[in-house]
Amino acid sequence: MDSIHQPDLGTPTRSSTQTVTLTVDGVAVEVPAGSSVMHAAAQAGVRVPKLCATDTLEAFGSCRLCLVEIAGRRGFPASCTTLVEPGMTVTTQSPRLAQLRRGVMELYISDHPLDCLTCTANGNCELQDMAGVVGLRQVRYAQGANHLDARKDESNPYFSFDPSKCIVCSRCVRACEEIQGTFALTVLGRGFASTISPGGTAFLQSECVSCGACVQACPTATLTERSLERAGQPDHTVETTCAYCGVGCSFRAEMKGSEVVRMVPSKRGGANHGHSCVKGRFAWGYATHRDRVTKPMIRDSIHEGWREVGWDEAFAHTAARLRAIQARHGAGSIGAITSSRCTNEETYLVQKLVRAVFGNNNVDTCARVCHSPTGYGLKATLGESAGTQDFDSVEHADVIMVIGANPTDAHPVFASRLKKRLREGAALIVVDPRRIDLVRQPHVRAAQHLQLRPGTNVAIINALAHVIVREGLHQEAYVRERCEHDAYDKWKAFITADENSPEALEPVTGVPAAAVREAARLYATARNAAIYYGLGVTEHSQGSTMVMGIANLAMVAGQLGRPGVGVNPLRGQNNVQGSCDMGSFPHELPGYRHVSDPAVRALFKSAWGVDVQPDPGLRIPNMFDAALDGSFKGLYVQGEDIAQSDPDTHHVQAALEAMECVIVQDLFINETAKYAHVFFPGATFLEKDGTFTNAERRINRVRRATPPKSGLADWEITMKLAQAMGVAMHYDHPSEIMDEIARLTPTFHGVSYEKLDRLGSIQWPCNDAAPEGTPVMHVGQFVRGKGRFAITRYVATPERTSSKFPLILTTGRILSQYNVGAQTRRTDNVVWHAEDVLEIHPHDAEQRGIVDGDLVAVASRAGETVLRAHLTERVQPGVVYTTFHHPESGANVVTTENSDWATNCPEYKVTAVQVRRTSARSPWQRSFDAFSHEQAGLLPGGSDAAE
Amino acid sequence: MKIDKLVKMANEIAAYFDADPDRNAAADGLASHLSRFWDPRMRTQLLAWVDEGGGEGLAPLVREVIATRRPQLLPRTG
Numbered sequence A: 001m002d003s004i005h006q007p008d009l010g011t012p013t014r015s016s017t018q019t020v021t022l023t024v025d026g027v028a029v030e031v032p033a034g035s036s037v038m039h040a041a042a043q044a045g046v047r048v049p050k051l052c053a054t055d056t057l058e059a060f061g062s063c064r065l066c067l068v069e070i071a072g073r074r075g076f077p078a079s080c081t082t083l084v085e086p087g088m089t090v091t092t093q094s095p096r097l098a099q100l101r102r103g104v105m106e107l108y109i110s111d112h113p114l115d116c117l118t119c120t121a122n123g124n125c126e127l128q129d130m131a132g133v134v135g136l137r138q139v140r141y142a143q144g145a146n147h148l149d150a151r152k153d154e155s156n157p158y159f160s161f162d163p164s165k166c167i168v169c170s171r172c173v174r175a176c177e178e179i180q181g182t183f184a185l186t187v188l189g190r191g192f193a194s195t196i197s198p199g200g201t202a203f204l205q206s207e208c209v210s211c212g213a214c215v216q217a218c219p220t221a222t223l224t225e226r227s228l229e230r231a232g233q234p235d236h237t238v239e240t241t242c243a244y245c246g247v248g249c250s251f252r253a254e255m256k257g258s259e260v261v262r263m264v265p266s267k268r269g270g271a272n273h274g275h276s277c278v279k280g281r282f283a284w285g286y287a288t289h290r291d292r293v294t295k296p297m298i299r300d301s302i303h304e305g306w307r308e309v310g311w312d313e314a315f316a317h318t319a320a321r322l323r324a325i326q327a328r329h330g331a332g333s334i335g336a337i338t339s340s341r342c343t344n345e346e347t348y349l350v351q352k353l354v355r356a357v358f359g360n361n362n363v364d365t366c367a368r369v370c371h372s373p374t375g376y377g378l379k380a381t382l383g384e385s386a387g388t389q390d391f392d393s394v395e396h397a398d399v400i401m402v403i404g405a406n407p408t409d410a411h412p413v414f415a416s417r418l419k420k421r422l423r424e425g426a427a428l429i430v431v432d433p434r435r436i437d438l439v440r441q442p443h444v445r446a447a448q449h450l451q452l453r454p455g456t457n458v459a460i461i462n463a464l465a466h467v468i469v470r471e472g473l474h475q476e477a478y479v480r481e482r483c484e485h486d487a488y489d490k491w492k493a494f495i496t497a498d499e500n501s502p503e504a505l506e507p508v509t510g511v512p513a514a515a516v517r518e519a520a521r522l523y524a525t526a527r528n529a530a531i532y533y534g535l536g537v538t539e540h541s542q543g544s545t546m547v548m549g550i551a552n553l554a555m556v557a558g559q560l561g562r563p564g565v566g567v568n569p570l571r572g573q574n575n576v577q578g579s580c581d582m583g584s585f586p587h588e589l590p591g592y593r594h595v596s597d598p599a600v601r602a603l604f605k606s607a608w609g610v611d612v613q614p615d616p617g618l619r620i621p622n623m624f625d626a627a628l629d630g631s632f633k634g635l636y637v638q639g640e641d642i643a644q645s646d647p648d649t650h651h652v653q654a655a656l657e658a659m660e661c662v663i664v665q666d667l668f669i670n671e672t673a674k675y676a677h678v679f680f681p682g683a684t685f686l687e688k689d690g691t692f693t694n695a696e697r698r699i700n701r702v703r704r705a706t707p708p709k710s711g712l713a714d715w716e717i718t719m720k721l722a723q724a725m726g727v728a729m730h731y732d733h734p735s736e737i738m739d740e741i742a743r744l745t746p747t748f749h750g751v752s753y754e755k756l757d758r759l760g761s762i763q764w765p766c767n768d769a770a771p772e773g774t775p776v777m778h779v780g781q782f783v784r785g786k787g788r789f790a791i792t793r794y795v796a797t798p799e800r801t802s803s804k805f806p807l808i809l810t811t812g813r814i815l816s817q818y819n820v821g822a823q824t825r826r827t828d829n830v831v832w833h834a835e836d837v838l839e840i841h842p843h844d845a846e847q848r849g850i851v852d853g854d855l856v857a858v859a860s861r862a863g864e865t866v867l868r869a870h871l872t873e874r875v876q877p878g879v880v881y882t883t884f885h886h887p888e889s890g891a892n893v894v895t896t897e898n899s900d901w902a903t904n905c906p907e908y909k910v911t912a913v914q915v916r917r918t919s920a921r922s923p924w925q926r927s928f929d930a931f932s933h934e935q936a937g938l939l940p941g942g943s944d945a946a947e
Numbered sequence B: 001m002k003i004d005k006l007v008k009m010a011n012e013i014a015a016y017f018d019a020d021p022d023r024n025a026a027a028d029g030l031a032s033h034l035s036r037f038w039d040p041r042m043r044t045q046l047l048a049w050v051d052e053g054g055g056e057g058l059a060p061l062v063r064e065v066i067a068t069r070r071p072q073l074l075p076r077t078g
């Protein structure tokens, strides 16, 4: 069932600019051409009774409840499937219509268990509503054959399916097809015998990915959230934003008092238009999980017990320790890490704390380990460190190239829209070492899958550009008008050299030259071709080079600066874009302005009253190195788990142990907190106000639905720490922080909470030139002024396979889990992913005597861990694959310190390894277990709250 | 910080800029990158190490930049 009080116009809103005027029940109404009569009636304020129609789905016309009379037409057409025509005169109420509708309802109700008073949907059920609307007073049919004994399916942890209540309107089936694109549901049988089924099995065993679209579309209690069964109907809603991935879906938190009953995607959401995935829709139970720490804690050493203290003592203690370190080791001996999971306002405050209170630039963010090459590469070529399009743009793309991204798992709601466009006929090119799900889906097949060897992205992108220029498919006039000529000429000489031809590079990439040529032609000759890419592009030693290579390709083919085209990084975490925008990098102030720029420093000095240092500070990996070397001693980590998420765990652990004061602010005792001296309990997204910025630069509001469990929201914690360190920093509400950001950042000048509330969301740049924001960038001219081609020579990664380490390990993520998994592991999502496994090709497995389910040791030059093997042909021979959602898997014990040359973004995607059968956990895992056990015992009450 | 790490990082940056056929532009690019992205303590350490031992293992472009663009690599004064 849809969210309470969310209006339903019956059929989708059309985008045509042509309009049609008609009369409904005497009211004249003007609607876009192609609208249904039902939609027009809704616009005129008339609600035609309906059951099988809803405005998120195309009309189907099966229930016959929406019949109307149209002057000059015979019979009673269904208003949901009848399109408006100029001058039409529609009547929605008459004695004859009332009689017909009552007859329809009578049939439905005769096969419906009339347990309304005890039904979960009571109070929010369309069948109940319609019975009332049509004035049903009696059911004349005797109890005959019916479905009342059909068995309930409770296999899915989040929703149940009670077929006895099903009216076979097929809204669920259509939602799964049209909105989600999974095709998991079917109508079995015909006529009275027809029933809905997830492919003849139980939901949990089916193709279903638990997106919830069918549950939302169901007009009855047949498909119902189990949380609703437990808590009952909500009494109010709070509109907010999902805190998981970079799609940034808008949700209505349906509340009963201060308890969340359901999260239902909002149709107003600019990114999701009413759709969601299993994480945002269902996996919010971690917010009230018993592992939440809600009191500040301190200790002197990591082998001592934690002591719970009040907030005042926690701040005074922490401030004194940080100041003492600075007095002994210098101003640059401390720093902070901001989080892509926290709000813009919180992130802004942390970097302000570092720059204005710590007095240095030692601030970095977890984007270092994911999308820092995007920032570098897009800024260098196009002039702005951000994706160029909105998500809606995909609806205009004719060719879609997906590089190193797995949207169906990592960005599911965007993937649904992408798949929809593919079903409409757009061609797909996948560049990925793995056969990701997108390559072959129901009704979707990639035109080209360039299944390259991990680490050879730059070779492929160069080969694609080579073909485009050598075959004369490039847009010379576009480039001459919009780009720097010198750089272009140099690049052209470079790219057309024979060494960049697909034939020359085939031995490097392993991709047949003919396939590369086909893909290049497809991309360059499309009316609109768009590139979407993910961490498979950035997390390489040539991550930044590859991002520049992608920008080169789009520029030379003229595929930038209008809807349907562009270069689009799919961001991992919810606020990666925002945390970068807010000045989280050690070399940049908010709005990507370098700290060495005197005018920018002067601006911040006038606002903050202190000098900003002109030299860049330490990046995360530099912080670790400096810690081991003794020049870096104190670190404030907000909402990140560097001990689990960063590469080369041994090195990170040693660095953390070498520091004197590690402060962790988080919901749970995460891996990093086990090395901390101060713990500040953080707040979930449900407990605070703020904004997140998604992958399309869309600033979405986060609204407080319940009070923070620890008493303070995260921005307040940072503010009070600054105060305890002797700096007067004060805000009464995050809106005041946003006002400061807007004053100091040209691309945010026009942003305010008032405007966000009014418009729903805003895509930056938002300023006098674009008061309502900018969905598509680089229209007419590049932000940089002139686009700049970069020479992108392929340099092989220093990580080489050898006889000792003959396989390449690459890493990724899956749908049901999120990043380090701290949240999703504390929800029922574990039914889909209880442990990280190692995917290995049957051929490689056979050579090693490995069968599916065996424990295998994965060893690299950095370390060794043990996982369970899963044999699959999704990976090529020579390549193995794993995820990193569970700390005890220790995937990062194996990954190395190699990193992107420009940004030090770690090379997670390429590690040379050997795999062998084993029977025991690795030494690292055993010491992990022992350390975790020790740390659990050091918590107040020695509880089992540690992981 | 471990000097071999700094050397490796500097060499990798140089490998990118080295692709520029214009030697001067390549050296400018590398110098600017180091000064814009490296914490001054990393730059100072690299310079000191080259001064003391001659910089064994450094890519030619890095050596050239240190020899010809040294002032750019020193900490900024504000």
Ligand code: SF4
Pocket: A172, A175, A176, A180, A182, A183, A184, A185, A198, A207, A208, A209, A210, A211, A212, A213, A214, A215
């Ligand atoms: S939850 Fe989503 S994937 Fe599963 S059956 Fe419903 S619509 Fe399809």
Ligand code: SF4
Pocket: A165, A166, A167, A168, A169, A170, A171, A172, A173, A196, A214, A217, A218, A219, A220, A222, A223
């Ligand atoms: S489960 Fe719900 S949406 Fe699906 S056919 Fe039955 S009543 Fe309609």
Ligand code: SF4
Pocket: A242, A243, A244, A245, A246, A247, A248, A249, A272, A276, A277, A278, A279, A280, A281, A411, A412, A413, A414
């Ligand atoms: S995890 Fe991403 S796709 Fe899923 S609901 Fe949240 S924002 Fe949307």
Ligand code: FES
Pocket: A049, A050, A051, A052, A053, A060, A061, A062, A063, A064, A065, A066, A067, A078, A079, A080, A081
């Ligand atoms: S709502 Fe029109 S036929 Fe069902």
